[in-house]
Amino acid sequence: MPHVAIVGATGAVGDLIRQLLSERNFPVDSIKFLASDRSAGKEVSFRGEKHRVQPIRAEAFDGVDIVLSSTPSSVSREFSPLAARAGATVVDNSSAWRMDPEVPLVVPEVNADALRSIPKRIVANPNCVAIPLTVVLKPLHELAGLKRVVVATYQSSSGKGAKGLLDFQNQLLAYASGRPVPPPQAHRGQLVGNVITLDWTLDPNGYTEEENKVINETRKILAMPELAVTVTCVRVPVRVSHSEAVNVEFARPISVEQARDVLAQAPGIVLMDERKGEVPQPIHAEGRDEVFVGRIRRDESVAHGLNLWLVADNLRKGAASNAVQIAERLLERA
């Protein structure tokens, strides 16, 4: 059984990874919880036992087999190679390593075979929009060949971690009681009663950093470096779960019924039927590991096109569950 370290254990994703290891009966010989000096000494419980959070240091990785890391990218850039050098395999949630050609970027339902080669002993967990998107695109691609993908997102506050949620909650309390909404602390504007299209850094090409991540990572996960993809990312006043409006143009004919059949069989997907009054909503996806898909309809403006709507819990399938699923695959291969 592996010796495990959870890095960023006090954050929104790290906290959930701790819960998921128990939920999924992940085998553990020993476990340690690491975070910044600010959190050193805090108590967390795991399988009925109390553990003290330790400050992150290179020596902390001695004897560790699997690291599940969820820190800012700068911290991962410094510490993931140190953990790898100490002999651990790192599953990293930050964006630090995702586009490194020597680091597999993995969604187990889509490209688990990429785990065959891990030259840096680091595996990257993709962006929380790209994960559910590729879970849905992969079976559709096998059916009719992707030609172009256009996405608009409706992303929840928790995408900005524990600080985002606290910011949203403070704004919500003030708004609900008629007090002035406090200035944003984590989001880049007022989120309550509003939507924010620039909640991320703007890159030189006019896209946000988040939009560029979704484009580049979708291509890498699907191993389609030339795929035409364009994305608009938007933050909406929702606590948990990201929604995506997805328009797909295909190379070959595809009917709504064919798409429904293939998605109904695909792993990790819950297909909902609007004809029965079912439409995926963030409240359905919160706390679940599947991607919820619905509103599948023809795009009548092109020869072979579909529109669909998907929702997934950004903290679970978009981050923690996908990381734990990767770690489970690593154990199967060990």
Ligand SMILES: NC(=O)c1ccc[n+]([C@@H]2O[C@H](COP(=O)([O-])OP(=O)(O)OC[C@H]3O[C@@H](n4cnc5c(N)ncnc54)[C@H](OP(=O)(O)O)[C@@H]3O)[C@@H](O)[C@H]2O)c1
């Ligand atoms: N939230 C999402 O939906 C989501 C989805 C996919 C990927 N991610 C990525 O996952 C990572 C974590 O996100 P999150 O939402 O969990 O963020 P978060 O709630 O802000 O948590 C960040 C964690 O990193 C730790 N940390 C910060 N600075 C550190 C340092 N200098 N040394 C050691 N530990 C440090 C924090 O420890 P302290 O508590 O001690 O500060 C905390 O445990 C980020 O890279 C994020 O982009 C997030």
